[in-house]
Amino acid sequence: MKIVVTGGAGFIGSHLADALIVQGHEVVVLDDLSNGKTKFVAGLEGNPRFRFVHGSILDRPLVKQLLAECQVVYHLAAVLGVKNTVENPLKVIEGNIDGTRNILEVAWENRIKVVFASTSEIYGKNDALPFTELSDRVLGAPHIHRWCYATAKALDEHMCFAYADKGLPITIVRFFNTYGSRQTSTQYGGVVPKFIVAALTGQDITVYGDGEQTRCFTFIDDAVGGLLPCMDPAFDKHVFNIGTTYRTTINELALQIKRLTGSTSSIVHLPYEKAYGEGYEDMQNRLPDISKAGAMLGYVPRVDIEQGLA
Ligand code: NAD
DSSP states (O other), rough: EEEEEETTTSSSHHHHHHHHHHTTOOOEEEESSSSOOGGSSGGTTTTTEEEEEEOOHHHTTHHHHHHOOOHHHHHHOOOHHHHHHHHHHHHIIIIIHHHHHHHHHHHHHHEEEEEEEGGGEEEEEEEEOOOGGGGGGGEEEEESSGGGGHHHHHHHHHHHHHOOOOOOOOEEEEEOOOTTTTTOOSSSSOHHHHHHHHHHHTEEEEEEETOOOEEEEEEEHHHHHHHHHGSGGGGTTEEEEESSSSSSEEEHHHHHHHHHHOOOOOEEEEHHHHOOTTTOOOSSSOOOOOOOHHHOEEEEEEOOOOHHHO
């Protein structure tokens, strides 16, 4: 099949592009390189079944042109990262809502399959009962910039559901803290590459909050293994959690990385408000139920955190 991967020069998208090429598909990567890197898809250059297009999902004529030629679009392009959501909320909202609307509208015109990359963050924080006008919570999330990403992705999902009801074939995947090679350690990168770079360069490994918050880190090969079958029509109108059920505290993660790298870096703690400003809150725990993905997609995460980090 001919498949467009938006955000395909990014972390997850570039691994997906590799896997789709191995499966024999034709792949067109559309990426504006705001966070992606051409070197992540350099290994595919020269392959007659691969094409890289430098451009934006906000460029409607370009999206129309590319989607008219394909049967499936994996829509992974997004503006993400906690620091981004705190510092550039409008960019996050525009990129994630306008961009996804473009993809869905053009996919509808062409009646092509969409696999949409959503996030565990849409589960939000719902521990603030009772609801009052003053509780400063909207959609179960504190009304602070941290959550504009989650809210934008939740709205994207609602757009997907609405198009799915009209008959567009759509599958939604909610990723939980995916990590692996090509995840950048830039200011918007995830905690794993940040800790690894700090450990390897002898800088402090900075843990936000008390470090007892837990995440279920998912190795990239497992995440791609969950994504690949989603293009099958059998999974239209379904939502899948793609994660692991093994919880790691951020303190444990820091210690594991320190040990694996043989680093002498210190592990230091920084209160959330010092890192992200007043009013910042984070989810204490995230834990996916992955039984549906297991039963339907045959999804079984195989790489534990120790192996993945190594
Ligand atoms: P990433 O930043 O590496 O990939 C996103 C890519 O989208 C980047 O290459 C970026 O350059 C590109 N992009 C951004 N705006 C664009 C635009 N307007 N037009 C074209 N390209 C654009 O991030 P990732 O971790 O690979 O995330 C991929 C998807 O998975 C995203 O939709 C993200 O929301 C979702 N997700 C990731 C995780 C995770 O743990 N990595 C967790 C939950 C959800």
